[in-house]
Structure formats: C-alpha cells, structure tokens
Amino acid sequence: MSYFADLSIYTYSKGFIHPKTYNIGWLDNKNLYPTGNTSDTFIDCLFEICCSPVAQTRGWHSCPFCDEYPVEIHKNNQTLVLGSAEIMVQGREIVYMAPNLIVHYVVAHKYCPPTDFIDAVVE
Numbered sequence: 001m002s003y004f005a006d007l008s009i010y011t012y013s014k015g016f017i018h019p020k021t022y023n024i025g026w027l028d029n030k031n032l033y034p035t036g037n038t039s040d041t042f043i044d045c046l047f048e049i050c051c052s053p054v055a056q057t058r059g060w061h062s063c064p065f066c067d068e069y070p071v072e073i074h075k076n077n078q079t080l081v082l083g084s085a086e087i088m089v090q091g092r093e094i095v096y097m098a099p100n101l102i103v104h105y106v107v108a109h110k111y112c113p114p115t116d117f118i119d120a121v122v123e
C-alpha cells in the first residue's frame with residue numbers, strides 16, 4: 001500500500017484525480033499517524049461509506065500494522081472485506097479519498113483522522 005500524508009494532494013487512482021481532492025488514511029508502518037478515540041457516530045458513518053466504495057482494484061492490500069488478512073470488519077450483521085477499494089467523502093468544497101482500510105485503522109489501530117474529515121464523514 002502506498003503512503004500519502006493526510007491532506008496531501010490525491011494522485012493515486014487516475015479516474016478520481018480532481019482539483020481539491022486530498023488524501024486521508026494512507027498509512028504505513030514507517031510513518032507515525034495521529035491516534036485517539038473517535039466517536040461511535042463517526043465509526044458508524046465511516047462504515048456506511050465503506051459499504052459503497054469507489055475505485056475498486058483487483059489486488060488486496062493487507063494491514064501494515066497487524067497480520068489480519070484479508071481484513072474484515074463486522075457491524076450490524078454486515079461483513080465488509082477491506083483492502084481492495086477506496087472511499088470518497090465530500091467535504092466543504094473539497095473531496096477526500098481514502099483506502100477503505102481506513103475503517104479498520106480507526107477501529108483496530110486508533111487512527112484519528114483530521115477533524116475536518118471526521119466532520120465531513122458525520123455530515
């Protein structure tokens with residue numbers, strides 16, 4: 001999986017490159033990421049967004065922080081297999097693109113994304 005700093009300009013999937021599109025949650029095990037507790041509401045909304053991914057790819061990425069493969073998340077009797085797609089989140093005048101592994105990073109590894117992204121997801 002490629003590493004991109006949060007809020008850097010998005011360049012990963014060609015079909016989704018637009019002005020004002022920014023990276024969120026492209027983590028790896030070589031770069032520190034912000035951690036903290038996030039609200040259940042945020043996690044619920046993020047899970048919902050991950051149910052409608054974009055930019056599906058053929059390969060599967062594993063999690064850089066644990067051995068779970070493929071990475072799965074269970075919620076409300078639904079199981080999502082993560083690591084093969086991205087999510088798009090519309091913010092105020094900007095768009096965020098994130099790997100759908102982001103929901104696993106938040107739940108399992110305490111990743112705490114930037115506040116503006118959290119707000120955009122909850123809205």
Ligand SMILES: [Zn+2]
Binds near residue numbers: 063109
């Ligand atoms: Zn993990």
